[in-house]
Amino acid sequence: MRVVIVGGGWAGLAAAVTLCQRDVDVTLIEAAAQLGGRARKVEHHGLPFDNGQHLLIGAYREFLRLLALIGVAEDSVLIRTPLRWLMRHPGGAGVDIRAPRLPAPLHMTWALLHARGFNYSERLAALRACAHVLRPPGAADDITVAAWLQRTRQTQRVIDMLWSPLCLAALNTPIASASAAVFTRVLRDAFLHARADSDLLIPRRDLGAVFPEPAAAFIRRHGGRIIAGERARALISDDACIRGVRGTRGDYSADAVILAVPPQTCIKLIADQPALTALAANLNTLESEPICTAYLHYAPAIPLSAVMNGMAGMLGHWLFDLAPMDKPGWVAIVISGPGEHMHLDNEQLLTALRQEIAGLWPSAAQFQEGFVIREKRATFSCRAGIDALRPPLRTALPGCWLAGDHTATGYPSTLEGAVRSGVQCAEEILRDKAAR
Numbered sequence: 001m002r003v004v005i006v007g008g009g010w011a012g013l014a015a016a017v018t019l020c021q022r023d024v025d026v027t028l029i030e031a032a033a034q035l036g037g038r039a040r041k042v043e044h045h046g047l048p049f050d051n052g053q054h055l056l057i058g059a060y061r062e063f064l065r066l067l068a069l070i071g072v073a074e075d076s077v078l079i080r081t082p083l084r085w086l087m088r089h090p091g092g093a094g095v096d097i098r099a100p101r102l103p104a105p106l107h108m109t110w111a112l113l114h115a116r117g118f119n120y121s122e123r124l125a126a127l128r129a130c131a132h133v134l135r136p137p138g139a140a141d142d143i144t145v146a147a148w149l150q151r152t153r154q155t156q157r158v159i160d161m162l163w164s165p166l167c168l169a170a171l172n173t174p175i176a177s178a179s180a181a182v183f184t185r186v187l188r189d190a191f192l193h194a195r196a197d198s199d200l201l202i203p204r205r206d207l208g209a210v211f212p213e214p215a216a217a218f219i220r221r222h223g224g225r226i227i228a229g230e231r232a233r234a235l236i237s238d239d240a241c242i243r244g245v246r247g248t249r250g251d252y253s254a255d256a257v258i259l260a261v262p263p264q265t266c267i268k269l270i271a272d273q274p275a276l277t278a279l280a281a282n283l284n285t286l287e288s289e290p291i292c293t294a295y296l297h298y299a300p301a302i303p304l305s306a307v308m309n310g311m312a313g314m315l316g317h318w319l320f321d322l323a324p325m326d327k328p329g330w331v332a333i334v335i336s337g338p339g340e341h342m343h344l345d346n347e348q349l350l351t352a353l354r355q356e357i358a359g360l361w362p363s364a365a366q367f368q369e370g371f372v373i374r375e376k377r378a379t380f381s382c383r384a385g386i387d388a389l390r391p392p393l394r395t396a397l398p399g400c401w402l403a404g405d406h407t408a409t410g411y412p413s414t415l416e417g418a419v420r421s422g423v424q425c426a427e428e429i430l431r432d433k434a435a436r
């Protein structure tokens with residue numbers, strides 16, 4: 001069986017790894033010169049950075065399983081720390097929540113009951129929301145996270161210091177429009193099953209070295225082909241069945257094709273397939289959200305006591321210390337979703353962020369240089385009702401499959417969602433093959 005995979009992001013690579021391991025003849029074509037898609041390495045003055053600071057959690061089970069399968073030791077590429085929610089505020093009244101080493105969900109109960117910076121009623125409000133996580137809205141009666149927080153009687157401070165930044169970090173969609181069904185699913189996955197699920201996993205190497213490069217090596221070792229710098233232009237089909245993919249350099253025949261590309265690209269590739277008209281219309285309803293990452297270098301460094309620092313009520317959302325990633329003095333500031341920063345050019349944004357840093361850490365740190373990366377279509381917009389819009393992996397054109405973080409995995413637009421879609425798609429193809 002020959003399978004052509006279009007797209008060398010984490011979804012396409014996960015599908016290729018799964019198929020190669022089962023002796024399927026795999027060809028993966030990727031338009032860019034490098035693999036990784038929206039989670040890739042970029043260089044700045046010869047130093048490796050990422051197209052955006054990424055954070056993973058212990059609940060990314062499918063990704064961690066695949067990492068072990070391709071022979072990468074978790075601690076060689078990721079720093080694992082117990083959950084710490086350190087949210088700073090320009091006024092000084094921050095919040096510090098730490099998960100102790102107790103079994104789930106006791107660890108979260110303890111963490112919220114002892115949350116520093118919350119008073120007694122704020123702690124109880126946060127716990128009340130956790131109890132509601134067990135009675136989530138379904139896909140049919142989905143509501144916004146803001147409405148769900150109102151239903152669970154959260155105080156404004158708990159929303160500002162905990163739920164709103166958590167929702168933006170997990171779904172990259174503001175609470176006013178984000179899906180409560182997806183948000184509560186993420187909360188259950190991360191906090192209610194096993195303590196280690198809530199661990200924070202921060203890449204210690206550039207993202208290319210975390211997964212795309214070792215995955216590519218695994219695929220090649222198992223006989224797969226990877227062609228970078230090759231753009232798919234159309235699908236080849238006859239008798240309402242897939243026959244392959246037309247690329248800029250030639251045709252690639254296949255018994256099955258996986259389109260592991262974002263919705264906008266997928267729409268173009270399937271445009272002349274009558275069987276996929278409804279899918280194209282469906283994909284067209286998915287909107288996207290941006291993420292902006294500013295990298296700043298200080299010497300001497302900012303005196304940070306934590307790797308991950310929340311910035312409540314500020315332009316910046318999260319400040320990551322990159323010193324443990326061999327970049328002493330460098331920090332990454334993440335701004336999720338849309339916002340005021342979109343009206344500033346890069347120089348103005350860096351100036352504003354430096355002022356926020358100076359307000360939070362008024363010490364001898366000295367700014368040296370900085371740069372900004374804006375990803376306009378970083379994730380799909382995870383709005384209320386989104387579950388009903390996400391396409392399944394199997395399409396109406398026999399042999400044509402989808403993968404990618406936007407497919408119906410139930411997960412938000414994340415690395416785990418991408419990997420799950422790729423693995424599930426490969427497994428469905430293998431099941432179909434076995435049934436024939």
Ligand SMILES: Cc1cc2nc3c(=O)[nH]c(=O)nc-3n(C[C@H](O)[C@H](O)[C@H](O)COP(=O)(O)OP(=O)(O)OC[C@H]3O[C@@H](n4cnc5c(N)ncnc54)[C@H](O)[C@@H]3O)c2cc1C
Pocket residue numbers: 006007008009010011012029030031032035036037038039051052053054055056230231232233260261262265291292293375377378379403404405406413414415416417418
């Ligand atoms: C700045 C930023 C920060 C993020 N932060 C986090 C985070 O902290 N945690 C988290 O879990 N997730 C995060 N995400 C989301 C995560 O990166 C994505 O969900 C994931 O990378 C999507 O992978 P994918 O394979 O589904 O899609 P993509 O990565 O988009 O892969 C699609 C691939 O297809 C290729 N392609 C497109 N058209 C063609 C064509 N015609 N022919 C051949 N190839 C083509 C593209 O070049 C690309 O490589 C972040 C994303 C961004 C951008």
